[in-house]
Amino acid sequence: MSMTLTFWGATEEVTGSCHLLELNGKRLLLDCGLLQGGKQQEARNREPFPFDPASLDAVVLSHAHIDHSGRLPLLVKQGFSGPIYTHSATLDLCAILLKDAAMLQGRDTERQNKKRLKQGLEPLEALFDEQDVDIAMTRFIPLEYGMRLDPVPGVTITLRDAGHILGSALLELELDDGQRQKRLVFSGDLGRAGMPILRDPDLVEAADLVLMESTYGNRLHRSxxxxxxxxxxxxxxxxxxxxxxxxxxxxxxxxxxxxxxxxxxxxxxxxxxxxxxxxxxxxxxxxxxxxxxxxxxxxxxxxxxxxxxxxxxxxxxxxxxxxxxxxxxxxxxxxxxxxxxxxxxxxxxxxxxxxxxxxxxxxxxxxxxxxxxxxxxxxxxxxxxxxxxxxxxxxxxxxxxxxxxxxxSAHADQAELLRWYHHFEGRPPLVLVHGEKEAQEILMATLENEPEPPKAISAASYGDHLDLAALPRLSWLYQGKTPG
Structure with a gap:
């Protein structure tokens, strides 16, 4: 029986959230976001997915921001036909954001093709268009906070309020491969306590592994x-x-x-x-x-x-x-x-x-x-x-x-990330995602120097593959390799 997690995005960078969970032959994707930034980063969106979209059984989406949701139409276009589970407010926002993303993709591709024509190069096709978005939206299944759902056999998910934007969720995943039970908690983008309009982020107590964003792991916001x-x-x-x-x-x-x-x-x-x-x-x-x-x-x-x-x-x-x-x-x-x-x-x-x-x-x-x-x-x-x-x-x-x-900022700063993590009992193993390298290194050093540090801590690199059955020890393998 296998229980693995592979990191295919938002690794040592902030955008492109994408993590693949595999359990008992089933494949569940956590987020599928666009890479954003300069031309080099955005050009990487045209690279093939490092997995076959048609092989996925389901997607769970933490929230609507494009760096978490923006490649879902492309995923569907390339063969994914399963459900996309997310909060009902996220569904409503994605209907707006993904249409806008399709329009921007079209405009950007048109500009690039004008330059390519002058250079004698073949024209590019837009990553996706509005029709692709319409098809992708039919795959969405709305959930509410606190609901329990089994997206694939052996996995139970519960959405909790992440307090980042409307509908943003941190994900609790209960995993059972028939021999072992593990609990994975993914922060998504973690919001801040005391901010206007939205509720404070929910606190979670139990986890065998915490997957936490680290956007501002190296700094404190002003009060x-x-x-x-x-x-x-x-x-x-x-x-x-x-x-x-x-x-x-x-x-x-x-x-x-x-x-x-x-x-x-x-x-x-x-x-x-x-x-x-x-x-x-x-x-x-x-x-x-x-x-x-x-x-x-x-x-x-x-x-x-x-x-x-x-x-x-x-x-x-x-x-x-x-x-x-x-x-x-x-x-x-x-x-x-x-x-x-x-x-x-x-x-x-x-x-x-x-x-x-x-x-x-x-x-x-x-x-x-x-x-x-x-x-x-x-x-x-x-x-x-x-x-x-x-x-x-x-x-x-x-x-x-x-x-x-x-x-x-709608992202938790270092102190708020630490406060959220400290609420977990027993300082479970921690993997940092969604942060630049410097921010992650400073956050890891801060945690490692605490009187009671995490049982294990690391920042994910692209293609890193984690054997969840080995927890609480973080069993990192060679980048891009699968267990032998």
């Missing part, structure tokens, strides 16, 4: 109180310094809704009546509607606020929703007084690039970076202090003030 003061200070200085425009690159799911809520709560204290707040993202607007439909998933403070203010929903008021391309372009004729929230969150696509083109060179403008920026992305370049940024083929001087507001 929530300090973050609010930081935002207040940015707006106050922008007003005193001739008040240009403020750009906020934001992920359409999670960050955009959080910002709308914060602006509504702090409108008076931050003197936001002086600004016109624009949500310039049709996808974020649709995602906001999904948030509103899934009201029962919100935290108690959000529910209480909504009930106390009937007819004035905090995600729908005091904001201009920008739908059409013409409306978006018109914003570039306004040189002051706008707060523009637009995607993409890493500035590597979407409408934010056009707004950066028209505002980044202006010293009276501000750019607020409030989410993770992968290596190779324009957003990461801004965080790292680049002097110029190439947008649509033009080199733009970076004269606007760049603010990195880490306290708005």
């Amino acid at each position: 929530w109180e300090a973050t609010l003061e930081e935002l207040k200070g940015i707006f106050a200085k922008a007003i005193s310094d001739s008040r240009g425009n403020i750009l906020i690159p934001a992920f359409s799911v999670g960050r955009a809704q959080e910002l709308l809520y914060l602006f509504h709560l702090n409108a008076k204290d931050w003197d936001l009546s002086r600004w016109t707040i624009c949500l310039d993202s049709p996808m974020a607007i649709e995602a906001t509607k999904v948030y509103i439909r899934h009201f029962p998933l919100m935290d108690d403070d959000f529910k209480r606020f909504v009930r106390q203010h009937p007819g004035k929903h905090p995600l729908l008021t005091d904001v201009a929703f920008i739908q059409s391309t013409d409306e978006s372009i018109a914003l570039n004729e306004v040189h002051q007084g706008l707060i523009i929230i637009a995607g993409s969150g890493m500035c590597n696509g979407g409408r934010i690039r056009c707004h950066l083109e028209h505002n980044l060179y202006r010293p009276e403008c501000d750019v607020i970076i409030c989410g993770y920026q992968a290596e190779g992305t324009p957003g990461r370049a801004l965080v790292d202090g680049v002097d110029k940024l190439t947008i649509n083929g033009q080199s733009i001087d970076v004269r606007a003030r760049i603010h990195t507001v880490g306290g708005l």
Whole structure:
């Protein structure tokens, strides 16, 4: 009998989550995300899957973000015909995000093919299109938190609230190969306690192995109180310094809704009546509607606020929703007084690039970076202090003030990761995924130096193969090899 786990994504990097569980001849995939970042990272999405998609029996999806869900249409296109289990809110969000991803795939492929034509190269086919997304969505089966389900014989899954975005789940998997029983807990993307709108991440006590994200394993976020003061200070200085425009690159799911809520709560204290707040993202607007439909998933403070203010929903008021391309372009004729929230969150696509083109060179403008920026992305370049940024083929001087507001992150920081892991009884073996190498090394060193360290700890490399039957000892094999 075999019980193995192989890591095929988000290994020593943050995007492309993909882990293959094999038990008693059945194959269960945990996530199937797109690689994001620079051109080299994204080009890897065209590489063949390291397994036969048709051989998979089922997929369990932790949440809707594209770096976890984005290759599902490609998986189906290449032969996967089984069910995709996920939270009902994740299903609703994927219907929006995957359609947008298909559109972006089409545009990107069209641009590449124009260059390839000039070079005499064969044209590329888009990874997937909207029809592929429609077919993939028929494979989705919605679950709720706390439900127990057997996706394949010998595996029972339970979704718990990860507190990262709407519908995000950490996964409990009970494994039974007929001889041994093991419990695997996969954090997915772990959220933070005390953040607005969503509930705090669930705590789990029992596991034989913990698979944990490590995005911010090397740093601490600013406190929530300090973050609010930081935002207040940015707006106050922008007003005193001739008040240009403020750009906020934001992920359409999670960050955009959080910002709308914060602006509504702090409108008076931050003197936001002086600004016109624009949500310039049709996808974020649709995602906001999904948030509103899934009201029962919100935290108690959000529910209480909504009930106390009937007819004035905090995600729908005091904001201009920008739908059409013409409306978006018109914003570039306004040189002051706008707060523009637009995607993409890493500035590597979407409408934010056009707004950066028209505002980044202006010293009276501000750019607020409030989410993770992968290596190779324009957003990461801004965080790292680049002097110029190439947008649509033009080199733009970076004269606007760049603010990195880490306290708005939807990912747990080092202390919050440690706190979540410490709740497990007996310090079970721990494998780190979804993090850059430096962050993982610092987090591992921190854990190893604790009075009671994990029984074993490692960071997964691409293709690493783990024999779960050997737990609590981590039985690592040669990369890409299977047990002999």
